[in-house]
Structures are given as C-alpha cells and as structure tokens.
Amino acid sequence: MSNFRPPLDMPFALQNRHDEPLLRIVACSSAGDGNATPFEPPLPENPGKAPTANRAGLREVEYRLLAIAGRRLLVAEIPGHPQFTRRLADAAATADLALIRVDASQGLTSQTRLHTRIVAMMGVRQVILAVGWMERVAFDSQAFEAIVQQYREFAADLGFAGIQAIPFPGPSGVDWQQAEPSLSWYSGPSLPDYLESIEIPDSTVHPMRLPVQWVSRSEPGLPGLCGRLAAGSVRPGDAVRVLPSGLQTQIETLLVDGSERERADSGEAVTLTLADSVEVRRGDVLATAEAPPEVADQFEARLLWLGEQPMAPGRQYLLKLASQEVAATVTLIKYREDIDSGARLAAKTLQQNAIATVNLSTSAPVVFEPHRANRALGSFVLIDRLSQETVGTGTLDFALRRASNIHWQALDIDKRARAALMRQTPRCIWFTGLSGSGKSTIASLLEKRLHAEGRHTYVLDGDNVRHGLNRDLGFTEADRVENIRRVAEVAKLMTDAGLIVLVSFISPFISEREMARGLFAADEFVEVFVDTPLEECERRDVKGLYAKARRGELRNFTGIDSAYEPPRAPEVHLHPAENTPEACVESLLRLLD
Numbered sequence: 168m169s170n171f172r173p174p175l176d177m178p179f180a181l182q183n184r185h186d187e188p189l190l191r192i193v194a195c196s197s198a199g200d201g202n203a204t205p206f207e208p209p210l211p212e213n214p215g216k217a218p219t220a221n222r223a224g225l226r227e228v229e230y231r232l233l234a235i236a237g238r239r240l241l242v243a244e245i246p247g248h249p250q251f252t253r254r255l256a257d258a259a260a261t262a263d264l265a266l267i268r269v270d271a272s273q274g275l276t277s278q279t280r281l282h283t284r285i286v287a288m289m290g291v292r293q294v295i296l297a298v299g300w301m302e303r304v305a306f307d308s309q310a311f312e313a314i315v316q317q318y319r320e321f322a323a324d325l326g327f328a329g330i331q332a333i334p335f336p337g338p339s340g341v342d343w344q345q346a347e348p349s350l351s352w353y354s355g356p357s358l359p360d361y362l363e364s365i366e367i368p369d370s371t372v373h374p375m376r377l378p379v380q381w382v383s384r385s386e387p388g389l390p391g392l393c394g395r396l397a398a399g400s401v402r403p404g405d406a407v408r409v410l411p412s413g414l415q416t417q418i419e420t421l422l423v424d425g426s427e428r429e430r431a432d433s434g435e436a437v438t439l440t441l442a443d444s445v446e447v448r449r450g451d452v453l454a455t456a457e458a459p460p461e462v463a464d465q466f467e468a469r470l471l472w473l474g475e476q477p478m479a480p481g482r483q484y485l486l487k488l489a490s491q492e493v494a495a496t497v498t499l500i501k502y503r504e505d506i507d508s509g510a511r512l513a514a515k516t517l518q519q520n521a522i523a524t525v526n527l528s529t530s531a532p533v534v535f536e537p538h539r540a541n542r543a544l545g546s547f548v549l550i551d552r553l554s555q556e557t558v559g560t561g562t563l564d565f566a567l568r569r570a571s572n573i574h575w576q577a578l579d580i581d582k583r584a585r586a587a588l589m590r591q592t593p594r595c596i597w598f599t600g601l602s603g604s605g606k607s608t609i610a611s612l613l614e615k616r617l618h619a620e621g622r623h624t625y626v627l628d629g630d631n632v633r634h635g636l637n638r639d640l641g642f643t644e645a646d647r648v649e650n651i652r653r654v655a656e657v658a659k660l661m662t663d664a665g666l667i668v669l670v671s672f673i674s675p676f677i678s679e680r681e682m683a684r685g686l687f688a689a690d691e692f693v694e695v696f697v698d699t700p701l702e703e704c705e706r707r708d709v710k711g712l713y714a715k716a717r718r719g720e721l722r723n724f725t726g727i728d729s730a731y732e733p734p735r736a737p738e739v740h741l742h743p744a745e746n747t748p749e750a751c752v753e754s755l756l757r758l759l760d
C-alpha cells in the first residue's frame with residue numbers, strides 16, 4: 168500500500184478525476200457507542216489526521232485518501248450518531264461502495280438498518296458488512312453467519328448488486344495486515360482484496376451532462392460556461408442542447424484548469440464556449456444534443472427528511488438539484504417506509520430520519536434524469552428558506568407530467584382590464600395575528616370603509632373558510648400549512664379578478680406567509696401584523712377558547728401550545744391594544760392611498 172498526501176476534510180465534490188480510477192467509499196458504524204469509525208485507528212502507512220471532536224465531544228466526519236495496489240480509495244468516515252445522517256446521505260450520494268460496520272455482540276441495530284436504507288436510496292450498489300468485535304462472540308462462525316443471514320434478508324429488496332460480509336477482531340475495526348488465527352474459518356476475501364476487486368461503473372459512457380455553475384464574461388467574445396461534468400465526456404465540435412430552453416449549438420472550445428483540451432470526462436471541472444451566442448444561464452444544463460435529459464415540474468420522489476421540525480406537505484422549501492434552485496412543495500406523502508421492515512405506512516407529516524415516497528411540485532421546470540439513470544441529475548436537497556438549513560435530501564423517480572404539457576391558458580381579458588373596469592388597484596391585504604387580536608374586527612371595518620368609497624372587496628376569514636373549502640383541516644402544523652396554501656391561492660385568483668382581498672387568518676408561520684407573498688406582484692401584497700399581546704387576547708377571550716386551551720380541553724392552540732412566528736418586516740404593524748379599531752383602519756387607509 169502506498170500513501171497519498173491526505174486531503175483532509177476534502178468533500179467528494181472537490182475531488183478531480185485523474186487517470187487512476189477512484190473508488191469512493193462511505194463508511195459508517197452502528198457499533199459500540201457510535202462514536203467510532205471503521206477505518207480507525209489510522210494505519211501506520213497512512214496516518215491521516217488525529218480524530219477531531221466537535222463541541223459536543225462527537226467525532227467529526229473525516230475524508231481519507233488511501234491506496235491499495237494502484238487503486239485509490241476516498242473514504243468518508245461517518246460517525247454513527249444520528250446527527251450525522253445528513254453527512255451520510257451527502258457522502259453516499261456519490262459513493263460506489265458502503266462499508267457498514269456492526270458489533271458482533273449486538274448484531275443489526277435500527278441504526279444499521281437506517282444507514283443501509285439511506286445508502287441504498289442514494290444509489291450505492293455495493294456493500295461491505297464489516298462485523299467487528301468478533302472476540303465478544305468468541306470468534307464464533309455461527310454468530311457471524313447468523314448476522315450475515317439476517318442482514319441479507321433485510322437488504323434483499325434494496326437493490327444491492329453485491330453484499331460482502333467480513334469478520335474483524337477488535338474494537339477498532341479494520342485490521343488490514345494481520346491474519347487473526349481465531350478467524351481462520353473465514354474463507355472469504357480480506358478487506359484489501361475485496362476492495363481491489365470491486366468494479367467501478369464507468370460514468371463516461373452516459374450521455375454528456377454539464378450543469379452550468381456560472382457564466383464567465385471576463386474574456387472578450389462569447390461567455391465561458393463553467394461547471395463540473397456530471398456525466399459523459401465532451402469534445403470541441405460536439406452538438407449540444409441547452410436546457411430547459413432546448414436550443415441547439417456546438418462546443419467551440421474546451422478548457423480544463425485554464426488549458427485547451429481535446430476531451431474532458433465526467434467529474435472534471437471545465438469551461439466551455441459555444442459556437443453561437445445562445446442564451447445560457449446559471450442553473451441551465453448542457454447535454455448531448457441527441458439524448459437530452461427531461462424537463463418537468465411534478466415528480467414522484469423518495470425523500471429522507473432531515474429537519475428537526477417535521478416536514479409539512481404544502482410548505483415551500485428551496486430545492487437544489489445540480490446547479491438549479493427552485494421553490495418546491497411536497498404535495499402528497501404517498502407512504503412512509505418502516506425502517507426495520509420496509510412496510511408502507513400512511514403518514515401526514517414526516518419526522519426526522521423518515522424515508523418516504525412523495526409527490527413533489529416545483530415552481531419552475533427542472534432539468535433532471537431519473538436517479539437510477541444518473542445520480543447527479545436525479546438527486547436533490549431541500550433547504551428551509553428561513554434557517555437556510557438542509558432539511559431533506561432525495562432522489563427523483565420519474566416525472567408525473569412534463570412541464571410542457573400544461574400551459575397557462577391565455578385569456579383576452581386580464582387582471583389589468585378587470586381592474587380598470589373597477590377603477591381600482593387589486594391588492595391582497597393579509598392580516599396575521601393571534602386569535603382575538605382583532606384581525607376580523609379591523610378587516611371588517613376596513614371593508615366597510617372601502618365599500619363606502621365604491622371599491623370592490625372581499626373578506627376571506629379563517630373561521631368562515633374553515634366551514635367550507637377547508638372544512639377537512641384541523642390545527643396541526645401540517646393542516647395549518649395547507650389551510651394557508653389554499654387561501655393564498657384563492658386570494659390570488661380574487662386579486663386576478665380585480666378585487667381588493669382582505670385575508671384574515673392567524674397564519675402563524677413565516678414560511679407560509681412568505682409563500683403567499685411570493686404569489687403576488689411586489690406592491691400587491693400588504694402584510695398587516697395585528698400585534699395584540701397574548702395576555703390581552705386571553706383577557707378578551709371572545710370565544711372562550713383560551714380558557715379551554717388553558718384547561719387542556721383544546722390542543723394546539725396558537726400562543727398556548729402551538730407557535731406564532733411574528734412577521735419580521737410587515738408592511739403595516741398595528742397595536743390594537745393601544746389604538747381603537749377605527750384608528751387602526753385610518754392608518755391602513757393612509758397606506759393604501
């Protein structure tokens with residue numbers, strides 16, 4: 168074994184492809200206290216770096232570059248703690264092989280099953296089941312076989328092409344060099360031999376895909392299109408298509424590391440220029456002209472939920488796929504998978520570490536390929552728009568419909584024409600605040616004033632809409648998200664009809680209010696924060712609901728046992744506890760004028 172300079176903490180994504188093939192391994196452990204990793208301690212030939220710990224005293228993820236007989240290995244070692252699930256999914260997304268270690272005395276744990284499902288979902292097809300601490304079961308071959316048998320049965324439906332189980336002595340996993348006499352009954356390959364024998368799929372045979380990371384205009388002439396080849400190879404003169412626009416052109420020049428090249432392969436970072444001045448933007452994908460990927464905005468997908476807060480269908484997240492970024496919503500949870508048995512379970516929301524099959528809808532068409540055909544264009548992450556944290560990762564199975572199959576119906580009479588007839592500027596005035604804060608009182612008074620001035624208005628009130636359109640919804644977080652999504656869509660249609668719409672819903676979450684805002688033109692949406700302190704609302708207790716909630720007779724009551732997230736920058740901030748309803752309406756009218 169030779170030794171490469173260890174690229175400490177180097178993510179897979181930053182590795183450039185060189186002449187020798189690189190086997191990417193994701194290694195994780197469900198053994199012991201979960202804080203150990205299978206490749207420790209660092210081998211004498213390959214010292215790596217000393218394990219680092221984060222503030223909580225947990226080991227961090229480490230990347231090591233090793234070599235065995237001319238084969239280079241990039242190993243991502245993921246500590247077994249549940250906090251590392253996201254890192255495991257990240258590393259598994261590009262790994263060729265997973266090394267999953269168990270403790271012989273514990274056998275399979277829920278962690279083993281979760282890790283195995285995640286690596287399978289992210290497209291890893293080869294698994295090494297490293298059965299460590301064999302001395303704890305007296306090096307018993309039957310104990311080993313029982314674990315292997317159990318694992319094979321569990322993993323039978325997960326689509327692995329190969330599962331190799333290898334026994335190990337000791338607490339620290341992989342003993343590369345020394346044969347352990349007590350394991351002489353094991354006749355399979357050693358870990359180095361097995362790693363050497365694994366075939367790496369050739370990603371250059373796939374049609375070329377280049378997600379454009381940025382467009383460089385630093386040189387005179389046509390812009391340089393920069394990105395990392397996600398599949399296939401590219402040469403000057405190749406016919407390519409730009410997606411989603413579909414425009415066809417040719418590669419003019421190809422640069423790698425600043426020098427002109429005749430060919431570049433999957434994994435390499437390249438800069439291209441095109442023969443024509445076709446419009447290309449960051450997020451577009453360049454592809455082989457005769458075999459382009461699909462473009463769609465509705466998908467069936469598999470989703471691993473990572474957020475501490477449960478996933479709510481209907482809530483908008485930011486979806487990142489290759490270099491594309493669009494708003495996305497889970498429109499339906501088809502089923503959640505039981506991590507142990509794989510059984511399909513009904514679910515209204517997803518808790519952290521749940522895996523589910525869902526329908527996903529994006530706000531704009533996305534260039535993609537099914538994950539089984541291309542991992543780079545078939546996997547995505549979901550980001551919470553407020554915290555900017557990754558809350559989900561997933562893979563696209565197939566498009567539910569092509570984006571191009573559904574078009575906006577062009578109508579002769581549009582919003583502008585309708586509004587002109589009504590002699591008004593359509594608006595959505597969105598009241599948010601606690602129950603009893605005064606939303607309905609103020610909205611109703613404002614409507615009276617507008618009506619008297621000859622304006623065309625409509626009030627959408629939570630209490631009323633919940634008797635009809637939203638009668639199927641309760642007050643869980645997921646139901647409130649859907650409640651607001653529907654009413655925002657209705658308000659948008661009404662504004663489109665030319666009306667001034669007054670929406671009066673608690674609408675407790677920033678995400679959904681921002682989603683609603685996103686449906687309207689910039690100055691069409693007016694967020695009004697009806698900021699009455701909880702104590703005052705509770706003192707008023709118009710409907711006796713606060714008293715009920717305090718007695719524990721009403722669950723999920725906003726302000727008591729369900730959160731209210733105040734707006735950060737509302738257009739109007741009202742303080743009804745200090746001003747009469749009439750005074751509040753006056754200040755609103757001034758703003759609307």
Ligand SMILES: Nc1ncnc2c1ncn2[C@@H]1O[C@H](COP(=O)(O)OS(=O)(=O)O)[C@@H](OP(=O)(O)O)[C@H]1O
Nearest residue numbers: 602603629642647650672673674675722723724725
């Ligand atoms: N658990 C719980 N939490 C909050 N509110 C409750 C609850 N149960 C019933 N109600 C009554 O429902 C009204 C709020 O409905 P909304 O559609 O505005 O709520 S939300 O926007 O979906 O949060 C609200 O009306 P307002 O007082 O006018 O706000 C309450 O009367």
Ligand SMILES: Nc1ncnc2c1ncn2[C@@H]1O[C@H](COP(=O)(O)OP(=O)(O)O)[C@@H](O)[C@H]1O
Nearest residue numbers: 601602603604605606607608709743746747748
């Ligand atoms: N300045 C004020 N603005 C609005 N409502 C007020 C004000 N002062 C007192 N109230 C009273 O508070 C209650 C608010 O109830 P409501 O308008 O139904 O609130 P919400 O729609 O937010 O649940 C009403 O009984 C209203 O008369």
